[in-house]
Amino acid sequence: MREEEYILKIEHAKERLKKAEDLKELEEIKREYLGKNSFLAQILRSLGKMPPEDRVYWGKLANKWKDELEALWEEAEKRIKINIIQKRLKEEEIDITLPGRRKSIGKLHPLTQVVEDIISVFKEMGFQVVYGPELETDYYNFTALNIPQDHPVRESHDSFYVDKEYLLRTQTSPVQIRVMEKRKPPLRIVAPGKCYRRDFPDATHSPMFFQIEGLAVDYDVSFAELKGVLTIFAHRLFGKDRKVYFIPSYFPFTEPSAEMYVECGICKGEGCKACGNSGVLEILGCGMVHPQVFREVGIDPEIYTGFAFGMGLDRIAMQIYGIEDIRLFYENDLRFLTQF
Ligand SMILES: [Zn+2]
Known part of the structure; x- marks a missing residue:
């Protein structure tokens, strides 16, 4: 695969990470781009078979992409978790402006x-x-x-x-x-x-x-x-x-x-x-x-x-x-x- 195609893929992954809405989606992105079968993992695994100059070049590049994606992934995870908490707080909010339910009190005859x-x-x-x-x-x-x-x-x-x-x-x-x-x-x-x-x-x-x-x-x-x-x-x-x-x-x-x-x-x-x-x-x-x-x-x-x-x-x-x-x-x- 050519370098431009990899760059496009990485850019696409970054976009997805920025837009991700929930943790499930985040897991899918992780598996696809940072998992064992991802193209990044394949590049890193194949470094040993590469000529030395290619190895240095692709090693640097692949690690840079990996670091960038990991950083973005952590950022996304943090953002989503905060959203979840805020959503819950809003749902469970007590509306103190609601009038209380009055209990009728008994009296002596x-x-x-x-x-x-x-x-x-x-x-x-x-x-x-x-x-x-x-x-x-x-x-x-x-x-x-x-x-x-x-x-x-x-x-x-x-x-x-x-x-x-x-x-x-x-x-x-x-x-x-x-x-x-x-x-x-x-x-x-x-x-x-x-x-x-x-x-x-x-x-x-x-x-x-x-x-x-x-x-x-x-x-x-x-x-x-x-x-x-x-x-x-x-x-x-x-x-x-x-x-x-x-x-x-x-x-x-x-x-x-x-x-x-x-x-x-x-x-x-x-x-x-x-x-x-x-x-x-x-x-x-x-x-x-x-x-x-x-x-x-x-x-x-x-x-x-x-x-x-x-x-x-x-x-x-x-x-x-x-x-x-x-x-x-x-x-x-x-x-x-x-x-x-
Ligand atoms: Zn009288």
Whole structure:
């Protein structure tokens, strides 16, 4: 082969090296021009058989071409590898201008919030939180609370009886009995939880509702302390300027008994639709623990006295949030729940 043809081939190889786009192509060029069977390798292999002057001439030339191609090949390899990295970086780039995906955060149910607010007020006054079963025996729900066998509230059409003995508790008061059976005074407890009655659901009735029960038993617990504790509670929950009233009432498990009313927050005692024009709202029932209840759990009523109270949380929550229909609390409608 003539020298000009070799030069053309070398020039062609150089062009290819400059334009090469990927490593595979680069390998092919290497095999073709620098490999064992390339014309350069053949020239170098045949040098020994050449006359001395040709050997010097072709040796120099072939090595020069080889060096040039190798240098260009390395350059091309470097360029291609950098391109690969840059391409990858671009593909994997994180677009920080994209808005993040928001996770919706859950909230406490409005009733749970009210329970927690009320509990925290009583905790500060030294009360401990306890829980009792929702499925109760007839004994804990009625008998131990001094509710006689023939009392109308025991009627099966008022309660959800599971069988002859068990029913869904109609009040949180059985928790008092369970605590007094197990522990000795002094006792200061609050017991929040669900209660059940066979009420037809309407704006103010729900067959499932929430109560909080409270109990304090010690040597010198008085009605004055009951009034003091509950007045502090009402002021903490509704505000210090709300007037609080205690009106005599009757419950089988307390003697004397009272109902606590607070001034209506909407009309400030003037009378409005929300309070039935009375200017006040009934918040809870309370009283001094009946001696018969103490005897039932083995606490001597000659030594100890105590007070108890129970309140419907739904009614309080409705007051606080200005809700007119109790059923909204139990329908789990997110449009309602996300407002709190
Ligand atoms: Zn009112």
